Amino acid sequence: xxxxDRVIAAIDRKGIDRVPIDFGGACCSIVDSPFQELRPYKRxxxxxGIKDYEEPISGPFMYxxxxxxxxxxxxxxxxxxxxxxxxxxxxxxxxxxxxxxxxGVRMKPVGFYGTxxxxxxxxxxxxxxxxxxxxxxxxxDPVYDQAGFRERVLKLREETDYAIALxxxxxxIGYTIDxxxxxxxxxxxxxxxxxxxxxxxxxxxxxxxxxxxxxxxVLTAAGDLIxxxxxxxxxxxxxxxxxxxxDYARHIKPYESSLIGRIKRRAPHARVMMHSCGSIVSAIxxxxxxxxxxxxxxxxxxxxxxxxxxxEQFGEMISFHGGIDIQRLLPFGTPKDIADKVREMxxxxxxxxxxxxxxxxxxxxxxxxxNIVALYDALLEYGGEF
Numbered sequence: 001x002x003x004x005d006r007v008i009a010a011i012d013r014k015g016i017d018r019v020p021i022d023f024g025g026a027c028c029s030i031v032d033s034p035f036q037e038l039r040p041y042k043r044x045x046x047x048x049g050i051k052d053y054e055e056p057i058s059g060p061f062m063y064x065x066x067x068x069x070x071x072x073x074x075x076x077x078x079x080x081x082x083x084x085x086x087x088x089x090x091x092x093x094x095x096x097x098x099x100x101x102x103x104g105v106r107m108k109p110v111g112f113y114g115t116x117x118x119x120x121x122x123x124x125x126x127x128x129x130x131x132x133x134x135x136x137x138x139x140x141d142p143v144y145d146q147a148g149f150r151e152r153v154l155k156l157r158e159e160t161d162y163a164i165a166l167x168x169x170x171x172x173i174g175y176t177i178d179x180x181x182x183x184x185x186x187x188x189x190x191x192x193x194x195x196x197x198x199x200x201x202x203x204x205x206x207x208x209x210x211x212x213x214x215x216x217x218v219l220t221a222a223g224d225l226i227x228x229x230x231x232x233x234x235x236x237x238x239x240x241x242x243x244x245x246x247d248y249a250r251h252i253k254p255y256e257s258s259l260i261g262r263i264k265r266r267a268p269h270a271r272v273m274m275h276s277c278g279s280i281v282s283a284i285x286x287x288x289x290x291x292x293x294x295x296x297x298x299x300x301x302x303x304x305x306x307x308x309x310x311x312e313q314f315g316e317m318i319s320f321h322g323g324i325d326i327q328r329l330l331p332f333g334t335p336k337d338i339a340d341k342v343r344e345m346x347x348x349x350x351x352x353x354x355x356x357x358x359x360x361x362x363x364x365x366x367x368x369x370x371n372i373v374a375l376y377d378a379l380l381e382y383g384g385e386f
Contacts, residue, residue: 003079007163011228011271011293011319018345018384019357020079021376023072025230026167028322028358029064029274030372031112031365032056040365041065047078047369048072059169060090060099060107061114064362080228080356082160083153084216087170088137090366102172104135105182119185127202136206137171139213144171145219153222164325165228165273168263170174171214173206174231176255179207187244191245193251204255211360215262223267228294231259236278237304245282253283257290264291277361279303281310288317294382297322297360305353307355308348315349321356324375330359331367335374340377343385351386 001009007020014129022028032041045053050072056065058290067082073081090101098106098117107114124130137144156164168174180189180203192200233256235241241248260272273294274287279302284295298320299305323345324330329338349355357379363372 002161004161004163007356008077008227008271010356011284012314013319013353015351016353018280019349019355019379021077021301021379021383022080022321022356022358023076023078024068024080025063025066025082025165026059026062026232027230027277027334028362029066029068030339030363030367031063032058032065035375037100038365040367040369041068044072044369044372045069047373048075052200054060060101062362063109063112077380078376079163080159080165081156082165083149083222083226084167084375085149085170085221086146087214088172097321102137103179103183105179116185119150119188121183121203122185122188124184124199125196127198130199130202130205134357136210137214139171139210139217144217145285146184149218150222150225153225157225163227164225165219165230166222168215168217168218168231169232170218171211172216173211173218174229174259176204176231176233176252176259177235178232181205190243193247197251200251208255208258210375212262216266219263219266223270226267228271228273229263229267230273230275230296231256231263232275234276234278235283236276236280236302238278238299240303241282245286248283249286253286253290256287256292259293277302279305280314281305284310284314284318292318294319294321294356296320297358298355299360300325301327301360307345311348311354319354322358323355324357324358324359326359326361326364326367330371330375331364333371333377334369335371338371338374339378339382341374343382346382357383 001017003095010016029370030041041056053069057067088098088102093100098108102104106117108117172179222273271293271297274292277297281304
């Protein structure tokens, strides 16, 4: 099978020749922070004998590498390539030591991750304050014009057989919970759900009004060329969600449903993948109900997120992405441990599909490069042994 066909068949659970493989994007890449001496991506390149790689371009939240060298992707047999639309300018505030991005969110490096250094809506008490916040993205800002984007994606589609995935980070389009936590802070976000749902819904409705025109520009430019759209809605810890299933269904699900629906109405051929890490098992059937195709990540150490359990309970309604543990297995296991886990996972999901093999999150800096290579070698060797 060609990579694009393999990925789509796996998502649709229509039968595959081997498990499709992913490495890249915001949630299954490798971290590499310019603020730290330890540079794991550079270490991987050195291990593979690649000396002339581009300087890594990292996101401001998780410092994932967005421009993994094509030679690595080919060496690892990766079936997906990520593309990024125009927009979402960032600038560095030298006085505050923070990266400032969409919605005016300011991210300061804390280890290998960025964290907001302030929450500008924390003290908002009126709908008027929410409505009049001055740092919403402006859909008419020329930065969101998509000149040249279609040409870049079309070239990739015509010259390769890879599945093409687009992360809807531009203008904050694809973020639901994450952007609210950054703006309000965790405590105020949860307080609003319980005590001020009017503020909560006022913000999310405003979010739709300012980001939907940006989404329209992206989809008009290249929506017909994209196989997978990735969106984000984090609300899990390792032990479970940080809100009840009832609150999720009432206050979050309608907006996730709206976003998925708006994507699929304009790009009906495409599949949608949502990043939502941790233990979020209570939300999976809700998300499948509103049209989500792929749940990312499958975090095998989180409570009730064991792959066999997910396959048994949800395998007929949704597919999964991730599953290779980055917390213990990849940093501390042996190549044999990794190969054994790959073979186990392949047996769980079988030849019908339902699984895109990838790390359960971005590969961490304490992971030996030989273990990363061992993972992808094992996927190539055993990914078709159903």
